[in-house]
Amino acid sequence: MDNSNSDQQDELASLETPSTVVEPSGGVAAAPGEGGLVLPSDGPGRPEPPVQKLWRWLANHLNIYLVSFIVLLVASAAGGGTLYFRSNISQTNIPSQPLSQSMLDQLANNDVNVGEPKHILNVQSDAVFSGSVLVRDSLQIAGNLQVGSNLAIAGLRVTGNSTFDDVQITKSLAVTGNGAIQGQLSVTQSLQVNGGGTFLGAISAPSITAGSIQLNGDLTLTHHLTAGGSTPGRSNGPALGGGGTATVSGSDTSGTITINTGTGSSAGCYITINFTSRFNGTPHIVISPIGSAAAGLNYYINRTTSNFSVCAANAPTDGITYVFDYIALD
Numbered sequence: 001m002d003n004s005n006s007d008q009q010d011e012l013a014s015l016e017t018p019s020t021v022v023e024p025s026g027g028v029a030a031a032p033g034e035g036g037l038v039l040p041s042d043g044p045g046r047p048e049p050p051v052q053k054l055w056r057w058l059a060n061h062l063n064i065y066l067v068s069f070i071v072l073l074v075a076s077a078a079g080g081g082t083l084y085f086r087s088n089i090s091q092t093n094i095p096s097q098p099l100s101q102s103m104l105d106q107l108a109n110n111d112v113n114v115g116e117p118k119h120i121l122n123v124q125s126d127a128v129f130s131g132s133v134l135v136r137d138s139l140q141i142a143g144n145l146q147v148g149s150n151l152a153i154a155g156l157r158v159t160g161n162s163t164f165d166d167v168q169i170t171k172s173l174a175v176t177g178n179g180a181i182q183g184q185l186s187v188t189q190s191l192q193v194n195g196g197g198t199f200l201g202a203i204s205a206p207s208i209t210a211g212s213i214q215l216n217g218d219l220t221l222t223h224h225l226t227a228g229g230s231t232p233g234r235s236n237g238p239a240l241g242g243g244g245t246a247t248v249s250g251s252d253t254s255g256t257i258t259i260n261t262g263t264g265s266s267a268g269c270y271i272t273i274n275f276t277s278r279f280n281g282t283p284h285i286v287i288s289p290i291g292s293a294a295a296g297l298n299y300y301i302n303r304t305t306s307n308f309s310v311c312a313a314n315a316p317t318d319g320i321t322y323v324f325d326y327i328a329l330d
Contacts, residue, residue, distance in 0.1 A: 227250070227251050227253035227254040228251060229251035229252055229253065229276065229277075230251065230252075230276045231248065231249060231250065231251065231255075231276075232248060232250075232251065232252055232255070232273050232274055232275050232276050233273075233274040233276075234246065234247070234248045234271055234272065234273055234274065235271070235272045235274065236270070236271060237268060237269035237270045237271055237272060237309065237311070238268060238269070239265060239266050239267060239268030239269055239270050239311070239312070240259070240260075240261060240262055240265055240270050240271075241261055241262035241263050241264040241265030241266070241318060242262045242263045242264055243262035243263060244259075244260055244261045244262030244265060244270075245259075245260045245262075246258065246259045246260070246270055246271035248271070248273055250326075251276070252275045252276050252277060252279075252328060253327065253328055253329070254325070254326065254327045254328070255273075255325070255326055256290075256323065256324070256325050256326075257271060257273070257287075257310055257323070257324045257325075257326060258321065258322075258323050259271060259310070259321070259322040259323075259324075260319075260320075260321050261316050261317065261318050261319060261320055261322070262318065262319070263318050263319075264318065265315060265316050265317075265318050266315045267311075267312055267313055267314050267315045268311055268312070269302065269309040269310065269311040270309075270310055270311065270312070270322075271309065271310050272307050272308070272309040273307055273308055273309070273310075273326070274306065274307045275305075275306055275307060275328070278305050278306050279305045279306075279328075279330045280305070280330055281305060281330060282303060282304065282305055283303065283305070283308075283328045283329060283330050284328070284329045284330075285301050285303050285308045285326060285327070285328050286326065286327045286328075286329075287299070287301060287310065287324045287325065287326045288324065288325045288326075289322075289323070289324055290323035290324065290325060291323060293317075293320055293321070293322055294322040294323055294324055297312045297314065297316055297322060298312055298313040298314045299311065299312045299313075299324070300312070300313065308326075308328070310324060
């Protein structure tokens with residue numbers, strides 16, 4: 001027993017050096033000249049590894065609460081980053097849900113309400129509706145409205161200025177205010193104007209029908225002036241003689257009178273022309289004899305707003321035809 005103990009002491013003495021630190025039974029000893037904890041080295045005379053130096057520095061300088069805070073901060077950052085990336089992945093990979101025919105029929109037969117009346121439904125992305133869209137209340141559009149096909153509306157009210165390229169109106173057009181047409185106006189059918197019309201330029205038309213026309217300037221005619229209208233009535237005068245006749249052709253404005261004297265014709269009136277429409281005032285009657293026979297009569301007229309008569313101051317020749325043209329102007 002004594003020899004074995006002495007051998008062990010000799011072996012320990014041979015392993016000790018001046019820098020050897022004798023460790024307690026716990027395996028940790030205080031380094032010479034330092035007050036903190038040290039970790040055992042790999043062996044006598046070997047340099048301490050970098051990892052052990054790092055742990056030695058952390059053990060001597062860091063507080064346990066600071067270490068816990070750093071660990072908690074790193075764990076929170078890692079958890080937040082994981083949730084963020086998972087949310088982005090879930091949004092980009094949203095699966096589309098096809099609608100079967102039975103589901104479409106169910107939507108067609110049922111009303112679907114979204115939100116309350118005071119709620120606002122915001123659609124950030126584009127929306128495409130393959131079917132009809134019904135708006136039961138007013139529709140407000142903040143941007144431009146583009147319609148790719150025909151636009152059918154019950155009524156259109158535009159408060160501001162509007163520009164149309166081509167407008168086709170299949171029914172009536174009513175304009176309560178003023179209207180200005182900068183270009184050419186083409187009317188394929190009749191044009192009815194209940195009020196007055198002012199034209200600053202020339203008017204070109206094959207035919208113009210008007211109840212009355214008032215000209216404040218000169219009237220220039222480059223073609224014939226045709227006076228139309230119904231043929232006025234007539235009555236024979238007593239100066240025609242027995243078997244004498246008288247006829248009229250034309251209108252209230254102009255025409256021709258033919259007088260055929262009978263037997264025993266005398267001076268006086270031969271025919272009275274009754275106007276179809278009464279003149280506003282006593283008209284101006286101009287008659288012209290046709291041929292030498294009519295020119296030889298000492299003829300004259302009597303006139304009123306309703307008629308005029310052709311007469312002669314001397315007796316005509318019996319059985320002679322006398323022809324006169326007339327023009328009546330108000």
